[in-house]
Amino acid sequence: MTSKKGLLERLAAGEVIIGDGSFVxxxxxxxxxxxxxxxPESCVLHPEAVRQLHREYLRAGADVMQTATFYSSDWQLQHVATTRNDEKMKSLTTADINSAAVDIARGVAEEGDALVAGSVSPVSSIAFKKGKEHVVGEFTKQMATFREKKVDFLLGEFFINIEEAEWAIQAMAEIGVPVACTMRIPSRGDAAGHSPQECAVRMAKAGASVVGVNCMYDPDICLETIALMKEGLKEAGLDQTYLMVQPLGFHTQDPGLIEDRRGYNALPEMPYALEPRAITRIDAHRFARAAYDLGVRYIGGCCGFEPHHIRSLAIELSKERGRLPPAAFNMTPWDCLKVSNTSSYKEKTSQEYWFNLNPASGRQVKPFATLCKKD
Amino acid sequence: MTSKKGLLERLAAGEVIIGDGSFVxxxxxxxxxxxxxxxPESCVLHPEAVRQLHREYLRAGADVMQTATFYSSDWQLQHVATTRNDEKMKSLTTADINSAAVDIARGVAEEGDALVAGSVSPVSSIAFKKGKEHVVGEFTKQMATFREKKVDFLLGEFFINIEEAEWAIQAMAEIGVPVACTMRIPSRGDAAGHSPQECAVRMAKAGASVVGVNCMYDPDICLETIALMKEGLKEAGLDQTYLMVQPLGFHTQDPGLIEDRRGYNALPEMPYALEPRAITRIDAHRFARAAYDLGVRYIGGCCGFEPHHIRSLAIELSKERGRLPPAAFNMTPWDCLKVSNTSSYKEKTSQEYWFNLNPASGRQVKPFATLCKKD
Amino acid sequence: MTSKKGLLERLAAGEVIIGDGSFVxxxxxxxxxxxxxxxPESCVLHPEAVRQLHREYLRAGADVMQTATFYSSDWQLQHVATTRNDEKMKSLTTADINSAAVDIARGVAEEGDALVAGSVSPVSSIAFKKGKEHVVGEFTKQMATFREKKVDFLLGEFFINIEEAEWAIQAMAEIGVPVACTMRIPSRGDAAGHSPQECAVRMAKAGASVVGVNCMYDPDICLETIALMKEGLKEAGLDQTYLMVQPLGFHTQDPGLIEDRRGYNALPEMPYALEPRAITRIDAHRFARAAYDLGVRYIGGCCGFEPHHIRSLAIELSKERGRLPPAAFNMTPWDCLKVSNTSSYKEKTSQEYWFNLNPASGRQVKPFATLCKKD
Amino acid sequence: MTSKKGLLERLAAGEVIIGDGSFVxxxxxxxxxxxxxxxPESCVLHPEAVRQLHREYLRAGADVMQTATFYSSDWQLQHVATTRNDEKMKSLTTADINSAAVDIARGVAEEGDALVAGSVSPVSSIAFKKGKEHVVGEFTKQMATFREKKVDFLLGEFFINIEEAEWAIQAMAEIGVPVACTMRIPSRGDAAGHSPQECAVRMAKAGASVVGVNCMYDPDICLETIALMKEGLKEAGLDQTYLMVQPLGFHTQDPGLIEDRRGYNALPEMPYALEPRAITRIDAHRFARAAYDLGVRYIGGCCGFEPHHIRSLAIELSKERGRLPPAAFNMTPWDCLKVSNTSSYKEKTSQEYWFNLNPASGRQVKPFATLCKKD
Incomplete structure (x- = not known):
């Protein structure tokens, strides 16, 4: 563990923590x-690519480097390696990967003032059905490397059942570092219908100092769930629990999507045609402000959040944080455009212009195929 | 210069060249x-970031590494450095940057079978008005490093005046390596109204072995211009000239945009809210096929083209090229999804599904700001 | 009843019936x-407006005039009249309205060769819970006027429970005219989960000669349900039952909307901002062709279908029907544009142009509000 | 002429005039x-259809019935009639049509307190080139019926050259009723580059009491031009001239469209696929407010404006006008939704909900054609 100020010290001092963004x-x-x-086999096979992405988040202002250990499961690794017929990948174990992942995260964290968070994922649905003892055992296995390599804190993510979140938190709490935990639930609650209010309270009581929501839905929908969590914590007298949110970087305001409950997995565009759903950095500015105003103090992103989105979180909250991120080059995005003397940029050098813009998709007209016929 | 097969040898052998994508x-x-x-000061200040991007294009199937030398102008560098109050940047010259850029490109090219292209940009509009002699002098300066460091070929890009393109080609031809040249013009022709047919013929006659279009408009509009260029070359008996195209990775099918002539610079979303305009990789597949069918043999991308788009070009044309790119993991994108047993992916494992999909923007409903009021 | 060829005679002769479109x-x-x-109080209070709409559908090619009796319920009429404080409306009974509605429909039907269909709606959910006997009684009341005024056939619409549809069909069959019946269900089946296959078979067995789907979802989703109904009828050896479809004239391809089951009622845009979801007449052409190819022989529209959409159904199937509708002015829509010598229309005079077009929303940029600030 | 209060008396009394909407x-x-x-041959061939549309605008709150005489040209009538091979139409003259058009407008105007405006259109471009004398002669012919039938005021529309607008105004002024005149120009000015400021001043000096903009662009773009006209009038000391605006009911915020100058004629969706561009009634509310705040006192619509859009103008300005339109049923649109007890409407009963909504297009996924393959 480093001599840096820890997660809870920072939060207690009123700091706003900026998380990182999308990895897979x-x-x-x-x-x-x-x-x-x-x-995540690239942690071993192509560490330079993983390192570069961490570094971009650091430059964007992220205070946390989450280990790139999502879906680090021996079964899945072998399954994928077999499909690809990739001998190198077949030889890898989750232990190899997790160890490399922590080293990479730590290396980049040391280039700045960031913390390393060991990222803990849910077990498979088959494993979950085997009950508490089995599941806690699985989590304990996941955490071996994090314990040994001394991560700064642990972050459980992507839970859809409050029981599993509780079990994970209990396992994480054993390590002796701060525990944060987020669920991938909409305002309707978890898979069994437990409300966000109840989920938040149960996570806090299980030992998480920071609770919240990640993935599955866009910033707006995630913040709705957070608002309910906040309400639950308040009523339970647990106001000291910190809130965190790491939503999708994709718009998912489709009527019925919350009822569907599969979140972005229900989108026809998933995973090859999500581009037009991408949030803009302006959306990221709005999100950062709304999250802050709601009282959230750990704000980052999940799938679809790119370095420039994280940078916008850090820029939007630069007054509250007392600093701009390195990649801002000491300028607001609006001032930045003044460097050009092209007339096109003239009316764009104010935040107002960008906050009032409804971006268009530019999609129209002529399919590529029609062109070929000309020939 | 390497001992690799050169650009013209590859083209003469009927190979399809995949270019790289967006840098700035x-x-x-x-x-x-x-x-x-x-x-492009990052070539010196953060070479690992530039190198990583080159590497991603190489893995995506690119056969060319273009030097990251766009807008490498002493005046612009000083202007930007002053705005940022960045002493390190102030100390940099274009010579420093170009030299570093070629070294990075060469290093990654050697990791595979790629060629290094020295990228040549237009001079400033003020410089252009000083006439041929002055402009050719400027180009000669730009090329000093490329000559010394022995790039595999030269690529002039982004010309809006056919005269300037001709002067650039003449200067490039001095170096003794193959010359390719693209203009940023729509079907209406160059800034003075010279038609694409005429522009293509004049570029070929000035000494370019490969001519075409880059930037400013989306794949569809760029191919329209290319179709006219092809027509012009045919009529002039210059069929042996190769065609290339490197369009935007953004949809720009807005009525009137071609008349406006500023291309994507006329978009209200430029540069901070272009996300919903991004082409999907499916669009890239369609584009690659349409370009190939039109007879284009050098196909890449410009602003907005990301590594996964370039990879889709290489995958779409994998039969013609006899190989999949490294980053395809030996699978088509459609087969790739079979690895998951989630029902969500079931209907998506065919090319037909993706080619029939009209992606939605998911934008709707509730502004983030409304959330804050709850509190 | 008129001496015209009846619904079943037309269908048996292989004719394609074009239905009408949206009324409320x-x-x-x-x-x-x-x-x-x-x-529908306007049947009495403003008959000229209802008559004009019928007439437009007749000119568009509709073979059926459905009585404008939807939501003709004494309770609802009084409730609305009270809200509006409208004495005239308070004095109206459903009998007054239904009688006027049939007269209007009959009058316009006589201007052409159209049939009058008595439109029967579900009872309230409270009434439904009172069981079969009560519900059949309610339907019998609804049908009094239709029996007396001798409509050409009866059309039950908008059922979400197969039991209720069966009861309605039984009541309708008493009148002695042909019975058609459509449910507002997606491919998931009715409110209790009865599959479209089962629903179709049960409606046919209860006495409906024509069965199908109406409202709630867009043409595409409705046809999916119809395809399942067709399958069910085939397996049950009920191939002689005719299929009909009258979908929304709004796009509802939102992920999760089918799971939500409220159909278009779940849309945030309902009812004041549905404009951008409106289908184009080109969509109507595609729909008519797809429905016909699926074997549907009664094709019309529900909410959102306007006269020009119905006209497009009739034009698309003009060869099969042996005639163009009056409002086509003896021309295809593509030829129609040749009347203008503006260059803008030149490339638009083919069906291919229109079928390849992805229409844009044109929504962007500047809120109206910003203008006021200038002042 | 009626004994009603005239246009100028109403404006002088501070009233806001609501115009009507789209006819053709x-x-x-x-x-x-x-x-x-x-x-406009339907004025003679199907007067009930034209009358009904006028009536809908009257119910929506329109204070003006514009005669349906747009494109009433003997040449065009014969040209179209020949194409259609329509003998009845061939026998019609513009005099027949204009006479019928005024009678219809007058009849409906008498059902309320509306004024009849004789609508005057530009001459053909060929006629325009013949010079002032010829053009004034053409206008004089157009006005014969209006003079004879005593319209309440004259409204010149759709001018793209300020000279022609001036000539039209001079001819209109001869009749002895108030003259209003609108041009179809963007902020760039008329076809010859005369600025909106200059155009407004010249129209006023030529004798128009009300000047402004109609058609071609959406409400936002039209108001930008009006803002410049207002500026010009102010500088010229002509503040007493009233402003009017009747924009498209379609969104045309496409980058480059203003440069293109063909307005909505440049849209690929024109005329068969404009649906997704339609403004919502909420847009109409915003427009009415912005226009009013800018000082415009005659506010209506052109192509694409439907009765419900006009109704929204009248509702938005109901406080200023002291009354709701008949078709509002004594309720605001938001209160109106309270009549339903469906939960779907619950959150929608406030203006805030609707003003914050970004409507989606619902366009996605599955082309109709794919369905047929199943069979």
Whole structure:
């Protein structure tokens, strides 16, 4: 563990923590993860790519480097390696990967003032049905490397059942570092219908100092759930529990999507045509402000959040945080455009212009195919 | 110069060349370039970031590494450095940057079978007005490093006046390596109204072995211009000239945009809210097929083209090229999804599903701001 | 009853029946119905407005005039009249309205070769819970006027429970005219989970000669349900039952909307901002062709279908029907544009142009409010 | 002429005049006009359809009934009639049509307190080139019926050259009724580059008491031009001239469209796929407020404005006007939804909900064509 100020010290001092953004989605685009597999073997096979992404988040203002250990499961790794017929990948174990992942995260964290968070994922649905003892055992296995390599705190993510979140928190609490935990639930509550209010309270009581929501829905929908969590904590007299949110970087305001409960997995565009749903950095500014005003103090992103989105969180909250991120080059995004003397940029050098803009998709007219016929 | 097969040998052998994608736009998002400035000082200040992006294109199937030398102008560098009050940047010259840029490109090219292309940009509009002699002098300066460091070929880009393109080609031809040249013009022709047919013929006659279009408009509009260029070359008996195209990775099918002539610079979303305009990888598949069918043999991207888009070009044309790119993991994108047993992916494992999909923007409903009021 | 060829005779002769389109939605826009109330008092208070709409459907090619009796319930009429404090409306009974509605429909039907269909709606959910006997009694009351005024056939619409549909069909069958019946269900089946296959078979067995789907979802989703109904009828050896479809004229391809089951009632845009969801007449052409190819022989529209959409159904199937509708002016829509010598229309005079077009929303940029600030 | 208060008396008394909306576009959808022809023969052939549309605007709150005489040209009528091979239409003259049009407008105006405006259109571009004398002669012919039938005021529309507007105004002024005149120009000015400021001043000096903009662009863009006209009038000391605006009911915020200058004629969706561009009634509320705040006192719509849009103008300005329109049923649109006890409407009963909504297009996924394959 470093001599840096820890997560809880920072939060207690009133700091706003900026989280990092998307890993598997971006590494897929960059050519190091395959879609639907979503496995993190690149930590061992291409560490420079993972390191570079961490570094971009650090430059964007992130205070946390989450280990790239999502879906680090021996079964899934072997399954994917077999499909690809990739001998190198077959030889890898989750232990190899997790160890490399922590080293990479730690290395970049040391280039700045960031903390390393050991990222803990749910077990498989088959494993979950085997009950508490089995599940806690699985979590304990996941945490071996984090304990040994001394991460700064642990972050459980992506839980859909409050029981599993509780079990994970109990296992994490054993390590002796602060515990944060987020669920992937909408305002309707978890898979069994437990409300966000109840989920928040139960996570806090199980030992999480920071609770909240991640993935599955866009910033707006995630904040609705957080608002309910906040309400629950208040009523239970647990106001000291911190709130965190790491939503999708994609718009998911489709009527019925919350009822569907599969979140972005229900989108026809998932995973190859999500581009037009991407939030803009302006959306990220709005989100940061809304989250802050709601009292959230750990604000980051999940799938679809790119470094420039994280940078916008840090810029929007730069007054509250007392600093701009390195990648802001000492300028607001609006002032930045003044460097050009093209007339096109003239009316764009104010925040008002950007906050009033409804971006268009530019999609129209002529399919590529029609062109060929000309020839 | 390497002992690899050169650009013209490859083209003469009937190979399809895959170009690389966006640099300044992606480095801006990754935190190494500032919008509106668009300068390439990161070649010296953060070479690992530039190298990583080159590497991603290589893994995506790109056969060419273009040097990251766009907007490498001493005046612009000083102007931007002053705005940022950045002493380190102030000390940099274009020579420093170009030299570093070629070294980075060469290093990654050697990791595979790629060629290094020295990227040559237009001079400033003020310089252009000083006439041929002055402009050719400027180009000769730009090329000093490329000559010394022995790039595999030269690529002039982004010309809006056919005269300037001709002067650039003449200067490039002096170096003794193959010359390619693209203009940023729509079907209406160049800034003075010279038609694409005429522009293509004049570029070919000036000494370019490969001619075409880059930037400013989306794949569809760029291919329209290319179709006219092809027509012009045919009529002039210059069929042996190769065609290339490197369009925007953004949809720009807005009525009137071609008349406006500023291309994507006329978009209200430029540069901070272009996300919903981003092409999907499916669009990239369609584009690759349409370009190939039109007879284009050098196909890449410009601003907005990300590694996964370039990968889709290489996958779409994998039969013609006899290989899949490294980042395809030996699978088509459609087969790739079979690795998951989630029902959500079941209907998505065919190319037909994706080619029939009209992606939605998911934008709707509740502004983030309304949430805050709850509190 | 007229001496015209009846519904079943037409269908048996292989004719394609074109239905009519939206009434309450269009009368709301035209100023004769209020949103959320959706009551048909205008049949008595403003008969000329209802008559004109019927006439437009007749000119568009509709073979059926459905009586404008939807939501003709004494309770609802009084409730709405009280809200509006409208004495005239308070004095109206459903008998007055239904009688006027049949007279109007009959009058316009006689202007052409159309049939009059008595439109039967579900009872209230409270009434439904009172069981079969009560519900059949309610239907019998609804049908008094239709029996007396001798409609050409009866059309039950908008059922969400198969039991209720069966009861309605049994009551309708008593009148001695052909019975058609449509449910407002997606491919998931009715409110209790009875599959479309089962629903179709049960409606046919209860006495409906024509069965199908109406309202709630867009043409595409409705046809999916119809495809399942067709399958069910085939397996049950009931191939002689005719299929009909009258979908929404709004796009409802939102992920999760089918799971939500409220159909278009779940849309945030309902009822005041549905414009951008409106289908184009080109969509109507596609729908008509797809429905016909699926074997559907009664094709019309529900909420959102305007006269020009119905006209497009009739034009698309003009070869099969042996005639163009009066409002086509003896031309295809594509030829129609040749009348203009403006260059803008030149490339638009083919069906291909229109079928390849992805229409844009044109929504962007500057809120109206910003203008005021200038002043 | 009626004994009603005239246009100028109303304006001088501080009243806000609500204009009417689209005629040719709506009559095309309703089956009485053919696209690209846009001729008004239905005034004679189907007067009930024209009368009904006038009536809907009256119920929506319109204070003006514009005669449906747009494109009433003998040449165009014969050209269209020949194309259609329509003998009845061939026998019609513009005099027949204009006379019928005034009678219809007057009849409906008498049902309320509305004024009849004789609508005067530009001459053909060929006629325009023949010079002032010829053009004034053409206008004088157009006005014969209006003079004879005593319209309440004259309204010149759709001018793109300030000279022609001046000539039209001079001819209109001869009749002895108030003259209003609107041009179809964006902020860039008329076809010859005369600024909106100059155009407004010249129209006023030529004798128009009310000047402004109509058609071609959406409400936002039209108001920008009006703002410049206002500026020009102020500087010229002509503040007493009233402003009017009747924009498109379609969104046209496409980058480059103003440069293109063809306005909505440049849209690929024109005229068969404009649906997704339609403004919502909420947009109409915003427009009415912005126009009023800018000082405009005659506010209506052009192509694409339907009765419910006009109704929203009248509702938005109901406080200023001291009354709700008949079709509002004594309720605001938001209160109106309270009549339903469906939960779907609960959160929608406030203006805030609707003003914050970004409507979606619902367009996605599955082309209709794919369905057929199943069979």
């Amino acid at each position: 989605f971006l590494l897929e685009r960059r050519g190091y993860v395959s879609a639907a597999a979503w496995t | 736009f992606l480095l801006e998002r990754r935190g190494y370039v500032s919008a509106a400035a668009w300068t | 939605f269009l009368l709301e826009r035209r100023g004769y119905v209020s949103a959320a109330a959706w009551t | 576009f709506l009559l095309e959808r309703r089956g009485y006009v053919s696209a690209a022809a846009w001729t």
